[in-house]
Every structure is written in C-alpha cells, then in structure tokens.
Amino acid sequence: MRDQEFRSALDECLELIRQGKSLEQCAKAYPRHADRLMPFLRSAATLRGLGVPEPSTTSMQQARTKLLTRVAEGRGKEAAVLRGIFKFANLTGVAVAAIFVAGMGFVAAAGPGGLFGGSSSSHVEFRATIISSSPTLLYVQNNDNSQYVYLVLSNQTRYQDANGHAIGRTDVHVRDRVFVRATPSSIGARFFDTHLIRLGGPPSEPTAPPSHEATPAPEGTKTPAPEATDAPKPTEKPATPKPTDKPATPKPTDKPVSDKVEFWGVVLGISETSLSLQTDMGNVIVHVNGETQYPAGHPFVGVKVWVLGTKQADGSFIGHKITVKTIEFMGQVTAVDGSTFIVNADGYNKTVQTNGETSFPNGVPVVGDTVGVYAYKMGDGSYLAKTMVVKAVVTTFTGVIVEHMPGEFTIKVDVGGTIKVVCYEFGQVQGTLAVGAKVYVEVDHEEAGTFFAGLVKVIG
Amino acid sequence: MGASGAIATTREQDEEQFLIQRAQMSDRAAWDEIFQVNYHRVYAFVFTRVGDREAAEDIAADVFVEAWKGIRRFTYRGIPLISWLFQIAHNQTADFLRKRGKQRTETLVDDGARIADPRDEAQSVAEWQSVSAAFKKLTVEQQQVLFSRFVEGLSLAETGAAMGKGENAIKALEFRALKSVRRILGGGPSVEGQEVAR
Numbered sequence: 001m002r003d004q005e006f007r008s009a010l011d012e013c014l015e016l017i018r019q020g021k022s023l024e025q026c027a028k029a030y031p032r033h034a035d036r037l038m039p040f041l042r043s044a045a046t047l048r049g050l051g052v053p054e055p056s057t058t059s060m061q062q063a064r065t066k067l068l069t070r071v072a073e074g075r076g077k078e079a080a081v082l083r084g085i086f087k088f089a090n091l092t093g094v095a096v097a098a099i100f101v102a103g104m105g106f107v108a109a110a111g112p113g114g115l116f117g118g119s120s121s122s123h124v125e126f127r128a129t130i131i132s133s134s135p136t137l138l139y140v141q142n143n144d145n146s147q148y149v150y151l152v153l154s155n156q157t158r159y160q161d162a163n164g165h166a167i168g169r170t171d172v173h174v175r176d177r178v179f180v181r182a183t184p185s186s187i188g189a190r191f192f193d194t195h196l197i198r199l200g201g202p203p204s205e206p207t208a209p210p211s212h213e214a215t216p217a218p219e220g221t222k223t224p225a226p227e228a229t230d231a232p233k234p235t236e237k238p239a240t241p242k243p244t245d246k247p248a249t250p251k252p253t254d255k256p257v258s259d260k261v262e263f264w265g266v267v268l269g270i271s272e273t274s275l276s277l278q279t280d281m282g283n284v285i286v287h288v289n290g291e292t293q294y295p296a297g298h299p300f301v302g303v304k305v306w307v308l309g310t311k312q313a314d315g316s317f318i319g320h321k322i323t324v325k326t327i328e329f330m331g332q333v334t335a336v337d338g339s340t341f342i343v344n345a346d347g348y349n350k351t352v353q354t355n356g357e358t359s360f361p362n363g364v365p366v367v368g369d370t371v372g373v374y375a376y377k378m379g380d381g382s383y384l385a386k387t388m389v390v391k392a393v394v395t396t397f398t399g400v401i402v403e404h405m406p407g408e409f410t411i412k413v414d415v416g417g418t419i420k421v422v423c424y425e426f427g428q429v430q431g432t433l434a435v436g437a438k439v440y441v442e443v444d445h446e447e448a449g450t451f452f453a454g455l456v457k458v459i460g
Numbered sequence: 461m462g463a464s465g466a467i468a469t470t471r472e473q474d475e476e477q478f479l480i481q482r483a484q485m486s487d488r489a490a491w492d493e494i495f496q497v498n499y500h501r502v503y504a505f506v507f508t509r510v511g512d513r514e515a516a517e518d519i520a521a522d523v524f525v526e527a528w529k530g531i532r533r534f535t536y537r538g539i540p541l542i543s544w545l546f547q548i549a550h551n552q553t554a555d556f557l558r559k560r561g562k563q564r565t566e567t568l569v570d571d572g573a574r575i576a577d578p579r580d581e582a583q584s585v586a587e588w589q590s591v592s593a594a595f596k597k598l599t600v601e602q603q604q605v606l607f608s609r610f611v612e613g614l615s616l617a618e619t620g621a622a623m624g625k626g627e628n629a630i631k632a633l634e635f636r637a638l639k640s641v642r643r644i645l646g647g648g649p650s651v652e653g654q655e656v657a658r
Contacts, residue, residue: 011631014638015616018609040638043594043645047610050587052504055517063521064495070528071491132478136487139478150481363492 009033010040017044061366068363069445069452123183123195130176133359138194143177151194152185162200170374170387172197174357260320262308266379267299275299275319277307278379285316296324303384304377325377330391333365341365341388343373351382362390395443395451398459401435411456413439421449424456431458477536484531495524498542502549505607509553509595511588519556523549539624543604550600557592594641602637605630 010033013026023041027034128140131148138151159167172178178199182192265277265284275286286307299305304325309317331345341352352373365371370391375383399415409425411433422441424433433439438460443451482490502523507516526548534544595603601623608619609630616627623630 007635010635014609014634018613018615039642043638043642044606044610046587046645047508047591047606048613050508050591050611052507052611053513055500055503055513055520059514059517059521060499063499063517063524064492066521067491067495067524067528068488070525071486071488132475134478134482134487134489136485137478137482150478360489360493363489364496366496 006033006036010037013037013041014044017041017048020048064366065445072444072452123181124192125179125181128178128180130172130174130178133172133174133357138172138197140178140180149190149192151180151182151192151197153194157194158196160196160198162198164198167199170359172199260308260310261317262306264304264306264325266304267301270299270301274316275305275322277305286319286322287312287316288319288322292319293321294324295321296326299324302378302380304379326375326386327377327383328372328374330370330372333367333369333371336365336367341371341385343371345373352388353378353382353384354388355384358385359387360390361387364388365390396441397443398438398440401433401437401439404433404435406433410450411439413441420451422451422453422456424453427453428455429457430455433458473538476541480531480534480536480541483528484534491524491528494527494541498545499524501542501612502545504611505546505604506549506553508607508611509550509592509603510556511592515556519549519552522552526552540622543623546604546607547600550603557596590644594644597640597644598637602633602640605633606637606641609634 009030013030016026017023023038023045026041027037030037127143128149128151129143130138130140132139136153138153139148140151141148153169157169159169159172161167161171176199178197180192180194180198181196182194185191185193263279263281265279265286267275268278268283269276273287273289275288277284277286286309299322306323306325307317307319308321308323309319311317329343329345329350331343331350333341334344334349335342339354341354343350343352350373352375365388372387372389372391373383373385374387375385378384397413397415397420399413399420401411402414402419403412405411409423411422411424413420413422420441427442427444431437431439433456437458440455440457440459441451441453442455444454445452479490479493483494499520503516503520506519506523507513510516510519523545527545530548595606598606604623605619608614608622609616614622616630620627620630625633
C-alpha cells in the first residue's frame with residue numbers, strides 16, 4: 001500500500017515538475033515520501049532546467065539542402081531502376097494484379113478493345129473519396145468497399161470534370177468524390193497507376209452531379225470542374241453577362257423585381273438552399289438550386305464571392321452564378337507562424353492561411369523562400385492558400401567546355417577565366433556536349449564546389 | 461486482403477503512413493515535410509546527449525540523411541516516425557561519442573563556451589556532462605521519455621502518442637529511467653533498496 005502511495009505521489013510530483021513547479025512544493029505535499037521522492041524529482045528538475053539553444057538558421061538550411069540533394073540524387077538513380085521494374089511488370093504483373101484486384105472487390109475491365117482503346121493491361125474502375133493528396137500520389141478510400149489505396153499520378157494521368165471536360169491536377173482536392181480508372185501498380189499491393197480521375201461519377205452516368213451535391217457545401221467539399229481562370233482577378237471588374245448570354249437561369253419562385261444584378265459579398269453562412277452574404281447593401285440571402293453555377297468551386301464560410309443573380313420581391317436573390325474569388329501572386333516569405341505565412345508581395349505584406357487542403361508541391365516554405373501563391377480571397381482581407389509553390393532561385397552562367405568526363409556526367413566550364421565543375425547527371429541536356437562547345441547552364445544547386453545543373457544547353 | 465482490419469488506424473496514422481510511402485518513393489516534398497516537422501526535435505534530442513550545439517547540428521543533419529538511406533527498410537506499424545528518427549539519432553550520437561573517446565570531457569569543456577545559456581558556464585558544462593553520462597545508462601526508449609517529458613515538457617498522453625504507447629507504459633519507462641539516473645542527476649543520499657518493484 002505504501003509503495004502504491006509512493007508511486008502515486010511520484011507520478012503527481014513529476015507532473016508538477018514538468019509544469020515548472022519547485023521541488024519543495026512537491027515534497028511538501030507528500031512529507032511521508034519526501035526522502036524517497038527527492039532523488040527522482042531532482043533528476044527530473046535537472047532535465048527540466050536544461051536550456052537547449054536554438055540551432056542556427058544556417059545549419060538548418062544546410063541540413064535541409066543536404067537531405068534534399070540526396071533525395072534528388074536518389075530519385076535520378078531510382079528512375080532507371082523503376083523503368084526496369086515496369087518493363088518486368090508489363091510481362092509478369094498482370095496475373096498477380098488481377099488476383100489482387102479480385103480480392104479488393106473493384107470493378108475490373110480488361111483486354112483489347114476495352115476502355116483504354118486497345119490496351120492489353122488489366123484495369124480497374126471504382127468510385128472513391130480523396131483522403132490525402134501530394135503531387136505524385138492520392139490516398140483514397142474506395143466508396144464501394146471502404147478499402148484505402150494509393151493512386152500514383154503521372155504525366156499520363158488525365159483529369160476531367162463531371163461533364164468530361166479536361167481539368168488540371170490542381171482542380172482535384174481532398175474530400176472530392178471521384179471516379180477512377182487505373183491499373184494495379186508494380187510499386188506495391190495498394191498502389192494503382194492512375195489513368196483517369198473524373199470528378200463525380202463515371203462517364204456513363206448522367207453528367208450532372210446529384211442534386212444534393214449541387215448546393216453550396218461546407219469548406220472542403222468541391223464542385224466539379226472548378227476553373228480557376230474563370231474566377232475574376234482581384235483588379236478586374238466581373239464581366240457583365242452579354243445580352244446574348246443565355247445561362248441556365250433558375251426559375252424564380254417569386255416574381256423578379258429586377259433584371260440580373262451582380263455584386264460582391266463575403267459568405268456568412270451556408271445552407272442546402274441558400275447562402276447568407278455580407279455585402280455593401282447589407283446582409284442578403286442568395287437562393288441556390290441545381291442550376292446555380294460555381295465556376296471556381298463551391299463557396300465556404302469566410303470567402304469572398306462574386307454573385308450574378310436576380311433580385312426577388314422579398315429582397316433576396318436567386319443566384320445564377322457564384323464565383324469564389326481567387327488570386328495569384330508571388331512574393332517572399334517574411335514570417336511563419338504555424339500554418340500562417342506572411343508573404344511580402346510588391347512591398348505589401350499579405351497574410352496567407354493554409355490548411356490541410358493546401359498543396360505544397362515543392363515543400364513547405366520557410367522564411368526567405370520566394371513563393372507563388374494561388375489562394376482564395378477571404379472576407380477579412382487574408383488569403384486561404386490552395387497552393388503555395390516554392391520558387392527556385394535559378395543561378396545561370398555561360399561558358400566554354402574545357403573538359404568532358406562522360407562517365408562522371410561532368411563537364412568543366414570556363415566562365416570568364418574561372419573553371420566551374422558542372423554535374424549534369426540529374427539535369428536536362430540539350431545538344432551534344434564536347435570540349436570547345438559553348439554552353440548555357442542553369443544551376444539546380446551547388447554542393448562541395450560542384451554545380452548540379454538543372455539544364456545544360458549547347459548554344460555554340 | 462483484410463483491409464477492414466488493416467484500416468483500424470487513426471487519421472493521423474494514415475497521414476503519416478502516406479507521408480512515409482511518399483518518402484519511400486523519393487517524393488521531395490515529403491522529405492521536406494519530414495525535415496521541417498522533425499528537425500528541431502531531433503536536434504534537441506541530440507543536444508541533450510552531447511551538450512554541444514555545433515555537434516548536435518551536424519548529427520541532426522546526418523540523422524535525416526541516414527533516414528533517407530534507410531526509409532526503404534522502414535515498415536510503418538503505427539509508431540510515429542519521430543521514434544524511428546530518435547533511434548537513428550541515438551545510434552549516430554553513440555558513434556559520435558565513441559569517436560570522441562577519452563577526449564570527450566575535454567571537448568565538452570571547450571564546447572561549454574558555445575552553450576547559449578545565461579547560467580554560469582562551468583555549472584552548465586557540469587550539468588551537460590551529468591546528463592550525457594546519465595543518458596548513457598538508458599535505453600533509447602527511456603531517453604525518449606525523459607527527453608519528451610522534461611526537456612520538451614510533453615504530457616504523458618502526448619509522450620505516449622509520440623511513442624505509440626499508453627500512458628501507463630510511459631509512466632513505467634519514466635520510473636525506470638529516473639531510477640537509473642537518480643544517483644547521477646538526483647544527488648543526495650543513496651536510497652538503494654527502497655524502490656518499488658513494478
């Protein structure tokens with residue numbers, strides 16, 4: 001019993017030490033055990049009192065560069081290995097994949113004349129919800145059998161909106177429900193090489209999404225085919241529909257009191273059938289229905305939107321087109337606080353919020369990085385980033401090759417009398433490298449006096 | 461494939477598994493994320509062992525390169541990646557300290573000048589020497605518990621989450637670790653024989 005008391009006292013005292021309380025405070029609370037507690041508590045207090053100095057920014061940057069350089073080097077070498085694996089997989093992988101696919105419960109369609117226009121590869125089709133996203137992979141849950149798999153994305157992957165129109169990779173988001181056509185990958189049992197990702201349902205289904213998906217949805221639920229380019233630029237006045245425009249106008253239930261009007265607002269609330277907006281006219285209600293268009297994606301609370309609608313007798317509006325305001329800009333990260341970045345663009349600091357859906361194709365920026373930001377404009381003046389891309393600072397030079405070591409993928413270049421060692425193994429080479437040739441070099445990074453080139457171009 | 465059983469994981473575990481899968485495919489952004497999220501913790505963990513900022517910076521950098529080299533062999537079983545990074549850090553630090561060998565004490569005294577701590581320098585150096593000696597007696601899990609709880613100041617629940625263990629397991633590790641180091645760090649009279657069998 002006494003031992004149990006001691007352990008209980010120790011646990012409690014250690015928690016107090018962790019929270020910064022003094023040894024004496026702890027020991028006083030348990031006088032019976034004070035002698036036994038003290039060596040334990042002193043040990044904990046010694047550790048608690050240690051001051052760990054911050055690492056220097058320089059060393060952290062160097063460590064990051066060292067790591068990412070290794071990753072880049074490894075990626076170049078792996079590419080060749082993977083090419084070999086895929087060749088092998090083409091010969092042997094199909095049977096194995098078919099067994100796996102049958103076990104997974106996916107719809108499998110195979111053989112010549114199939115949906116891939118005569119491809120002999122087995123492929124699968126299924127509906128899924130995107131759980132996580134990276135530039136090269138999507139982690140999805142199969143909606144039919146709840147299994148989780150990885151979709152490997154490549155240059156061959158096509159993206160379509162619900163109407164079958166081509167869209168971009170950045171138009172596919174976490175929580176989107178998609179139709180997938182893919183081939184089991186040789187990378188791993190749960191990986192699929194992805195041929196098609198289509199927002200909404202499969203091609204054979206009606207192209208319009210179910211009505212419950214057509215209403216504005218909470219943050220994260222995206223509409224099919226958000227076309228960023230349709231979104232009005234911040235400095236642009238939204239285009240007024242031409243008289244010849246004939247949009248699919250919802251049938252108002254009340255008699256309209258005016259023709260179409262357009263205005264800006266900040267979304268205050270969303271329901272199945274309406275949006276509540278803060279506007280220059282005061283707070284207004286915009287009714288939405290299955291014919292309301294969302295060319296830049298569904299709105300969410302806090303975002304700024306442009307509305308094309310028809311005013312009703314009761315002062316509300318029927319929304320014909322609701323466009324989420326998006327903006328692109330470039331700047332330098334001057335501060336980072338958790339998920340919030342301060343980006344200086346053209347001399348003005350912009351507050352850029354990020355969340356789980358923000359995409360960082362080149363990694364999470366740090367202070368000093370130059371970034372391209374594609375974001376939603378929020379009602380409070382901040383920005384919610386869809387994508388933040390770290391821009392490489394490209395160093396370039398021009399010179400004459402004085403030595404070529406093909407086996408080491410290295411050239412020595414005379415740049416105004418200075419000899420620079422350039423490794424082109426992981427870069428792109430345009431033209432034939434030879435001693436005496438004049439070359440233009442774009443440097444990816446420098447390490448130990450060697451310039452690792454992103455591009456070497458023979459220019460003379 | 462018993463997917464339903466395999467998917468009995470938390471969202472955080474799914475996210476981390478996804479991150480690791482990306483890292484295994486040499487996804488640069490994944491490695492950047494791993495670095496940004498974990499660098500400070502790895503550095504601080506190493507610093508606790510070596511008491512030397514520059515050495516800790518060098519070792520921490522090497523930890524991530526070693527992680528890159530070994531990621532293909534890493535199998536995710538629900539235990540957070542940071543635990544694996546701490547294991548690598550532990551090995552790297554042990555190598556470093558071995559190489560220092562007999563000159564370790566001398567080096568630590570030299571390094572004391574670089575400790576950015578307002579307290580008396582000699583006192584600081586002595587503390588770091590004590591901590592370094594004390595941690596040498598511990599398993600990597602025990603080190604991680606003491607580091608997380610009293611250097612980082614994490615709660616039992618947070619430490620458990622970081623190590624993939626329950627709170628009671630953390631308490632047990634914490635008790636055994638403090639029991640091992642109390643004569644080095646705890647000072648005072650020996651209380652041998654009074655401890656409770658767990």
